[in-house]
Amino acid sequence: MLELKNISFEVRDEQGAGSREILKDVSLCLEDREFMVITGPNGSGKSTLAKIIMGIVKPTRGQIVFDGTDITEADVTERARMRIGYAFQQPVRFKGINVSDLLRLAAGHELSNDQACRYLSEVGLCAVDYINREINASLSGGELKRIEIATLLARGTRLSVFDEPEAGIDLWSFQNLTRIFEKMRNDHNSAAIIISHQERILRIADTIVMLADGRVVKQGSRQEVMPYLMAHAEPCEIGKNFCPDLQRLA
Amino acid sequence: MNSNAERILETVAGFRQLPEGAFNIRHNGKGVNLRNSPGISIIPRKDGKGITVKVKPGTVGEVMHIPVVIDQSGIIDLVYNDFFIGEDCDIEIMAGCGIHNDGLHLTQHDGIHTFHIGRNSRVRYVEKHYGSGGTAKKVLNPVTNLYLAEGAYMEMDTVQIEGVDTTKRVTNAKLLEKATLVVKEKLLTSGNQTATTDYEIDLDGCGAGVNLVSRSVAKGSSMQEFLSKINGNNECHGHSECDAIIMDNAVVTAIPVVRANHVDASLIHEAAIGKIAGEQITKLLTLGLTQEEAEAEIVNGFLR
Ligand SMILES: Nc1ncnc2c1ncn2[C@@H]1O[C@H](COP(=O)(O)OP(=O)(O)O)[C@@H](O)[C@H]1O
Numbered sequence: 124m125l126e127l128k129n130i131s132f133e134v135r136d137e138q139g140a141g142s143r144e145i146l147k148d149v150s151l152c153l154e155d156r157e158f159m160v161i162t163g164p165n166g167s168g169k170s171t172l173a174k175i176i177m178g179i180v181k182p183t184r185g186q187i188v189f190d191g192t193d194i195t196e197a198d199v200t201e202r203a204r205m206r207i208g209y210a211f212q213q214p215v216r217f218k219g220i221n222v223s224d225l226l227r228l229a230a231g232h233e234l235s236n237d238q239a240c241r242y243l244s245e246v247g248l249c250a251v252d253y254i255n256r257e258i259n260a261s262l263s264g265g266e267l268k269r270i271e272i273a274t275l276l277a278r279g280t281r282l283s284v285f286d287e288p289e290a291g292i293d294l295w296s297f298q299n300l301t302r303i304f305e306k307m308r309n310d311h312n313s314a315a316i317i318i319s320h321q322e323r324i325l326r327i328a329d330t331i332v333m334l335a336d337g338r339v340v341k342q343g344s345r346q347e348v349m350p351y352l353m354a355h356a357e358p359c360e361i362g363k364n365f366c367p368d369l370q371r372l373a
Numbered sequence: 374m375n376s377n378a379e380r381i382l383e384t385v386a387g388f389r390q391l392p393e394g395a396f397n398i399r400h401n402g403k404g405v406n407l408r409n410s411p412g413i414s415i416i417p418r419k420d421g422k423g424i425t426v427k428v429k430p431g432t433v434g435e436v437m438h439i440p441v442v443i444d445q446s447g448i449i450d451l452v453y454n455d456f457f458i459g460e461d462c463d464i465e466i467m468a469g470c471g472i473h474n475d476g477l478h479l480t481q482h483d484g485i486h487t488f489h490i491g492r493n494s495r496v497r498y499v500e501k502h503y504g505s506g507g508t509a510k511k512v513l514n515p516v517t518n519l520y521l522a523e524g525a526y527m528e529m530d531t532v533q534i535e536g537v538d539t540t541k542r543v544t545n546a547k548l549l550e551k552a553t554l555v556v557k558e559k560l561l562t563s564g565n566q567t568a569t570t571d572y573e574i575d576l577d578g579c580g581a582g583v584n585l586v587s588r589s590v591a592k593g594s595s596m597q598e599f600l601s602k603i604n605g606n607n608e609c610h611g612h613s614e615c616d617a618i619i620m621d622n623a624v625v626t627a628i629p630v631v632r633a634n635h636v637d638a639s640l641i642h643e644a645a646i647g648k649i650a651g652e653q654i655t656k657l658l659t660l661g662l663t664q665e666e667a668e669a670e671i672v673n674g675f676l677r
Pocket residue numbers: 134145163164165166167168169170171172
């Protein structure tokens with residue numbers, strides 16, 4: 124379904140003199156209905172890769188093929204209309220646009236209150252409390268993250284990219300989150316790329332890709348990669364989070 | 374009224390059929406239809422230039438409509454409307470002015486509204502401005518004078534979304550003890566339009582408060598100027614906020630003044646002018662909108 128071929132992304136460094144490669148020759152292949160988790164330390168280039176898939180960032184080298192079509196030059200709107208979706212790591216706030224507006228725009232057509240509420244319930248938000256809330260600074264980070272996920276549900280995407288969806292959902296169970304992912308896979312015959320550090324999310328992956336310093340350092344089925352990750356992992360927060368010691372791996 | 378006039382009436386007043394309750398409809402510089410209600414009497418001025426409105430103390434739940442429609446090119450209409458609202462009222466006043474100018478001449482409406490709001494009364498005042506038609510100028514210069522007695526509360530919602538070439542809005546207010554004024558202004562200009570809003574608010578009474586929020590979008594080569602002066606003359610709270618989206622070659626100026634004449638006056642001003650945040654557009658692009666659609670959604674939401 125999705126193929127990234129030798130993707131690199133280079134930026135000029137601050138002084139403007141030299142340049143810095145944020146992604147280095149990344150190649151990935153995602154099959155229909157595949158559930159891929161990308162993990163790696165902060166700054167390893169995960170979000171940049173997600174933005175490259177959505178078309179928000181243009182790679183400086185390489186090629187992107189989606190469903191057999193070269194989309195390297197396609198803009199964000201075109202990719203969205205090919206039903207690629209992206210849930211931002213830091214959801215955007217607006218002034219005056221409310222939750223039901225965003226769900227309607229995501230769906231691409233008018234939504235009944237019932238439909239809109241269903242998406243919100245799926246992400247564990249009590250719909251009546253949120254449907255008319257403005258997507259502004261009055262919403263907490265965790266609420267925004269869930270609304271962001273709900274907009275992807277409303278879109279009915281074929282390929283969904285979730286950037287650290289677990290961030291800020293402390294009160295909401297991981298079970299809910301993983302259930303959403305499994306449901307998406309069944310409902311839409313879609314594939315997903317999830318950027319995550321969470322062991323529980325890694326455990327439902329078909330494939331795992333590990334990035335470090337802009338490079339793919341390990342890639343394969345969960346069965347192959349998981350033991351490798353566990354062997355190199357260090358528990359950071361009383362064993363709750365999964366935190367591979369990637370400096371050592373890189 | 375012809376179809377243009379009816380369309381404008383619907384845009385600025387929200388009705389085609391006559392509304393319930395008290396109303397006064399002014400068309401091409403003349404009062405054309407009027408109705409009183411149990412609590413509200415409307416007395417046309419002898420010179421034909423406006424109305425005097427008297428609201429009985431204790432009038433609750435009534436809505437009055439006072440729309441102005443001009444569809445004859447060249448009319449320059451100067452109107453004085455005076456409102457005397459008794460104590461303990463709770464009413465809404467829906468004003469609006471629409472100009473359709475298909476002709477060659479400047480068409481202008483200057484409405485001077487003066488409100489005397491009695492003790493502990495609540496008034497919501499809504500004013501919509503709209504222009505349509507050809508290239509001849511459409512001008513609206515409203516002046517609003519507000520006198521709020523002890524414990525009075527007024528909310529003033531003003532909207533100017535389309536088609537007015539030049540507008541200068543002046544609002545003066547004096548608030549006595551524990552009176553509260555809330556102003557919500559929404560403004561969109563495009564092309565070569567110009568808009569100025571100028572507020573001067575005196576917080577005279579102990580515990581008086583004002584919250585003045587202006588949201589505007591300036592497109593094309595339009596120019597906007599936001600002036601506000603809040604004088605804290607007693608123990609009081611004043612807050613003003615001017616939030617503008619600037620696009621194309623527009624020019625936006627915000628000149629806020631807060632002046633504390635009393636040690637217990639607490640006054641805040643916030644002003645932000647900037648283009649639409651790039652990430653907001655990007656987010657909507659990822660939902661399948663085009664650049665233009667994304668901008669339109671953001672602007673519409675902002676001005677809602
Ligand atoms: N446009 C850019 N210009 C310069 N540096 C960038 C740019 N985009 C990302 N970076 C840098 O690239 C690195 C990878 O960022 P990111 O993809 O956000 O990592 P991750 O999501 O894995 O934490 C970071 O050091 C970040 O500061």
